[in-house]
Amino acid sequence: MTGFSISGHQGVPGEALTEDAGIDLERLCGSPGDGIRVAAPVDGIERIEARLHGKVFEPHRHDTYALGVTLGGIQTFQYRGESRYSTPGSIIIIHPDELHDGGAGTEATLRYRMMYLQPERLIAALGDNGAALPFIAAPVVGDTALRQAIGEAVMDLDCGIDELALDDILTRIAEGLCRHAGTTAKAAGRSAKRAVFEATDYLRANLDRPVGSQELESVSGLDRFTLARQFRKVLGTSPHxxxxxxxxxxxRRMIATGHSLAGAALDNGFADQAHFTRHFKRAYGVTPGRWATLALAG
Incomplete structure (x- = not known):
């Protein structure tokens, strides 16, 4: 189900599944096409995508939170004395040190992505919002915001996660877990708003290079997770x-005035033109080249 009885197997995206990390897939499950793809850890967080048939995992425990999304088939497991079922789109939340097994609940292929989050990382992301680890009684929940945050964490097995983006992802995951545990967050105060605007000034002044979390901590006076949380409360988005x-x-302004696409990408801190094009199209719905044609024609 959610992984092996070690502290690091997580669910993640990707279409081609392989027998990574020395895992004996034939021993785990004999169906053709079964596999587990293991990504390189991102700042200590492990991620996987699995494609499986039948019951695969015997009862075991993790010392991490196992957080994931079922993508296809029915995921079934025993947890806290009950049989649980997760359908596509549902979120799975396994608390540290809780015994569980897992596998496919039907003959259809089970496909899911998981991430394994150390409790200490969650505690740091919680900040003042909670002194204890949030416990969610129901291990299968529906929550669009939490699913989006987990999805961003496991979106691409082949790539890492930007430091500022990871701060925001972990903050949103922490808030989602607290929400299902029945705890509440605090509103942003005047000092937090001032810190957010100090951070925005710094970000605007450094558009041509990567900005690290420690830099924003120094500028704002807030730790990275508090800043990510307050930033979203004040401006509705993340620093990243x-x-x-x-x-x-x-x-976009540079392109509209005749600058080359490559120049606009490099002058604004994008790794390459492909990286720039991908983000531009997601933001505006057209490629930079198409935008240049339309802007110059207008």
Whole structure:
């Protein structure tokens, strides 16, 4: 189901599943096409995507939170004395040290993505919102916001996660877990708003390069998770997204005045033109080349 009885197997995206990390898939499950793809850890967080048939995992425990999304088939497991079922789109939340097994609930292929989050990382992301680890009684929940946050964490097995983006993802996951545990968050105060605007000024002044979490901590006076939480409360977005959109805005203006696409990408901190094109199209619905044609024609 959610992984092996070790502290690091997570669910993640990707179509081609392989026998990575020395896992004996023939021993785990004999159906053709079964596999587990294991991504390189991102800042200590492990991620996987699995494609399985039948019961695969015997009862075991993790010392991490196992958080994932069922993508296809029916995921079934025993947890806290009950049989549980997760359908496509449902979120799975296994608390640290809780015994569980797992596998496919029907003959259809089970496909899911998981991430394994160390409790200490969650505690840091919680900040003042909670002194104890949030416990969610129901291990299968529906929650669009939490699913989106977990999905961003396991979106691409082949790539890492930007530091500012990871801060925001972990903050949103922490808030989602607290929400299902029945705890509440605090509103942003005047000092937090001032810190957020100090961070935005710094981000605007550094559009041409990567900005690290420690830099924003120094500028704002808030730790990275508190800043990510307050930033979203004040402006409705994350520091990572804010920086990305300011870069895209500036690049769009440059393109409209005749700058080359490659120049606009490099001058605004994008790794390469492909990276720039991908983000531009997600933000504006057209490629930079198409935008250049329309802007110059207008």
């Amino acid at each position: 997204r804010y920086l990305l959109m300011r870069r895209l805005e500036q690049a």
